[in-house]
Amino acid sequence: MRQLVSSPTLTDKVSKMICQDILTGELQPGQKLVVADLKEKYNVGASPIREALALLSWSKYVILEPQKGCWVAPVCKKELNDLYESLRVISSVLLKKAILAGDENWELEVLTSYHKLSRLHFNETFCWKEWEDKHHQFHASLLEGADSKNMFEFFTDLINQIKRYRFYAMQTLNSTQDDLFNIQEHEMIMKLVLAKNSEEASELLDKHLLNTMQRIENILEIA
Structure with a gap:
């Protein structure tokens, strides 16, 4: 049968x-x-x-x-650190390659994805899933210009795993959601990328990822 x-x-x-x-x-x-x-x-x-x-x-x-x-799957500090360490390495490599190779279409996508992200506000109408989708698209747009298929797939896999931790952190934060992701950091990264300032852009992106990891880590410790 x-x-x-x-x-x-x-x-x-x-x-x-x-x-x-x-x-x-x-x-x-x-x-x-x-x-x-x-x-x-x-x-x-x-x-x-x-x-x-x-x-x-x-x-x-x-x-x-x-x-x-x-x-x-449980959430734990060790896995969080491992995921973000890998993400910081691959993001730095891809961003530098994107700034070097990215064309006008890539620059427009970076600008557009930032604009969509910046229009979201942490108020009574805030939708975390919408923020997550637009936040993911902004970070993806920064790196897509590198035109490195395998590395970008690795980046996507890492982001999808980290998403669990970001959602967990946002549920725990509740009324202080705006403490987790600072839109000003995204704006500065966007401006440095469009200015083709490879070193400062990669340094700020790395700092942004490290700060985000530390904020989530703090939440894991008190949850």
């Missing part, structure tokens, strides 16, 4: 729902993920749940251990 397999579209949909619940804290770091519970929560069968959990284990959002079970 041929085994029934859920459609890739359904698996992807379930994966995104679980991912979003991990980011928003609906599913907490370290929480055990039971297929029966998730079936009821998302109103789907066991196959797409299992396939979605396997996908999320590849992106390191969940820990999957055969015969033992599955858990939301």
Whole structure:
């Protein structure tokens, strides 16, 4: 008898729902993920749940251990430091290459992505997911001009893992959200990049990433 397999579209949909619940804290770091519970929560069968959990284990959002079970990946200082150390190295290399090789279209994308980010304000209408999307796009736009496919894919993988920590920090900060990401830092990075000031731009980007890591680290220590 041929085994029934859920459609890739359904698996992807379930994966995104679980991912979003991990980011928003609906599913907490370290929480055990039971297929029966998730079936009821998302109103789907066991196959797409299992396939979605396997996908999320590849992106390191969940820990999957055969015969033992599955858990939301925990957050810890050691992993945070390792992720940011790698991100700082790859970002510096890519930014310098982008400033050297980037054309007018790249410069326009950097300016546009910064403008979209700067229009968001930390007030009663603030949407963290919207900020995260635009924040990601700004950092990606800085480095895309390097035209280094493999390094940029590594950067994207790191950013996606770090996203869990940024969401976790924002949930913990609540009313002091503006303390975590300073728009003035992004503006200065953008101006230095467009001025082709490679050394100062890379130094400020590195400082920005280090400061962000330290802020999240402080939150992990008090949470």
